[in-house]
Amino acid sequence: DKLRGRLPKGVGGEGHPSHPNAISEVAEAHVLSTLEHLDDAQVVMLALTRPELVLEAIYTHRRLVLLGEPGAGKSTALRYLALLLALRLTGVSCRIPGWPDDEAAPIPVVVPLGQVAATLRAGASDAYSALLQVIGDLLEAGVREGLRAHLTTALRNGGLLLLCDGLDELPATTETGRAPRVLVAAALRRLAAETQARIVVTSRVLPYRAEGDWKLLPEDGWTLRTVQPLALGQTWAFVRGWYAALGQHDPDLAQGRAAQRAEALSAEIAQVPRLHPLVQSPLLLTMLAILHYNTNTVPRDRAKLYEECVLLLFDRWEPERQPGMPRERLIERLGLPTLDPLRQVIHELAYQAHLQPPGDDGRGMIGMEALEQRMFTFFKRLGSLADAEVRTQRFLAILADEDSGLLQRRGDEGYALPHLTFQEYLAACHLADQPKMLEEAYQRWCGNDRERWREALLLLMGRLHQQGKAEEKGLPWLKLLSGAKCGRNPKAATQRHWDAVLVARSYRELHERGAFAGSLLDIEAEIETPLAQAATALLHAPDAAITTADRIAAAQVLSTIGDPRYPVTVEEWQAELARRNDHFSQPAGYWCYVRGGSYQIGGWDADEQAAEVALPAFWLARYPITVEQYARFVEVGYAQEAERWWTPHGWKQRENRSQPWGWSNANYNGPNQPVIGVTWYEASAYCAWLSEQLQPSGYVVRLPTEAEWEAAAAYDAQGQRRTYPWGKAKPTPELAIYDASKLGRAAPVGCCPAGAAPCGALDMAGNVWEWTCSHGEGYPARSGQVEADFQQSREYRSEEDVVPLRGSSWRNDRTSVRCGARNRGPPDLYLGNFWGFRVILSPLGIGESPIAENPKAEH
Known part of the structure; x- marks a missing residue:
């Protein structure tokens, strides 16, 4: 700015x-x-960096797993690189980002892993043989005959680049034997171990982050990279390039009109925040650009965007515009009064395709005979038998001649929708119109192909919103998912957790309260309270089947409807005080009990000192303080009357501040995200303010000392010290929020229940660094002593970096996600998005209150 x-x-x-x-x-x-x-x-040293490009990553890492959301461009990137390498191999000079110009190019082979699974089903002896057979088939079909004989040598010498697409689209379960996904993954591991070939494997993010024995792991030499969403600057570059390319072919875009249209679309994207999540996807951005080019308008809703694209693809079944010639519409060519009856058939075909085993790119096939029979039945119901035959053949002729509509020919196999996302959306349209939608949709969700149906079921909510059926059909769906029973039968625990994942995402896709704005429904009682209960149970349960990404999505919905996991009002804080118990590792609510005793502090490394520190019993907050909790202090804590809550040095540094750094940034101000950008002074003042509000008899609310923090994070019920809060296992994104989580910000609190500390506290490693109230120079011997205040000059001095922070953060790597990791900063440190604080309830007289030296303080 x-x-x-x-x-x-x-x-x-x-x-x-x-x-x-x-x-x-x-x-x-x-x-x-x-x-x-x-x-x-x-002078500060600055380094300007940019993210790694996909093509660079493929060159740099010989064994690469490339993750991305649906429509992120994974498959497109592989095909684009294959094209560039093929051009270079045939003597065409072309630049490939991240690839040296003077290095011999490998032969690229795009390997749709669906073909490997199909070859395996067709009788191949094993998945490895099926993989080699498919690679050989692709070489001979795409380059020239006879190359199969050289395959083994090329693999051994590293002359091939295998671009393996869609590992997650293979079935993850099977009725008999091992699942194709597991078998093909094992074949890829073997290929990597026995050859020198470069290998890239793509997968969607969510399936890959779930538990499973089909992952390709770093210890086996695989590098993991995730395709990031497009930034707004990239969308503008795309829009400019899009219209510049169209301007070379469309006379209507000559004389600067292409640039004007590009500016108009860019401006609309910039001015409509609701569009920003859509344009982060290359697929949806492309669809948006197509629609803008054809209609000069932009839909502002995901399901609406798909709907407009479906209508556009129906339009593409109509003949090309010819100057001076009338244009016959599709319904006229087929003798239909409207498109609606044909839409119903297409919806059904898409649904049936989604029931089929996924092909190379996740799409299901619609067999030629099945399509012809379905269309004949459709036209027969509209007219005579003879007329039905004629109209069916006319429809099939349209498909054959104009391969750009909603059904596209795929060789002799049959037909498919133009992209998996269209198949998912149209399958959702079919479900939305079924009398037994609830039963049928839930059957798909509970089946072996749950992940395959997830996107379709979310788009179903968008479709219901479009149709105005949120209360009629959306409400029963939300109730079914958030309930503990299905009919009269209790749900299994894992199914309840899966349902909580889907109900949270479904409510958001249904536009939350906005979907019921005109209803007399008690939204809180009927929807939000059961949903919150289901989401809270999910966040508390360390179920390995649920990914951290799904937990975060559930927590984000809680942030909009009210997160019951932590107290906000004084009444809620008082209630939590009353609920606390002295049972170690069994917190009754927000406060986690930590037993008194002597603890070894420090000595984590061989050259680090250790000390025995005696600590009284205390209670630690289960989570870092959230934005919602801190907001109550922002209302009163920066005013002139608030001086009694601040330390003397803190009050001087507080000038011209009315809130923490980053308070208005949407990346960091989710209600249940940990508050970030708070100085030590602000954290200390919050504790004093909260203590005054609660007046806990015999206790004070304050920041923990380093010793208290370390004891709570590391010591189990047997008094044994842990390397990590959860035990000995190395960090993973299921255990903690750190750089491998790829979030780019702090997560809502408490999204890694499997990473809980022995006392029950969450986020003790990762998410945000946490301020403590002892002096960093006194560690470890004096790490149990409370410092009442820290002095800081107006100009920063490195010797003032004396306030310890513990716990690591979302932006740190795994080496600091451990109980012994320490950081230090000056007390007025505020320019940052990766530190916060949590509070403890400590007996009075143990150390000093953080405001004890302030003569204006009122106790």
């Missing part, structure tokens, strides 16, 4: 810079001019 004011007139504005380098050029000038006025001691 500061740089925007320095942009030359016309270069950028409120929405976006019109020149891609404008911001970076001004930033460089600003940094250089600033550095000129600094002393040598004040």
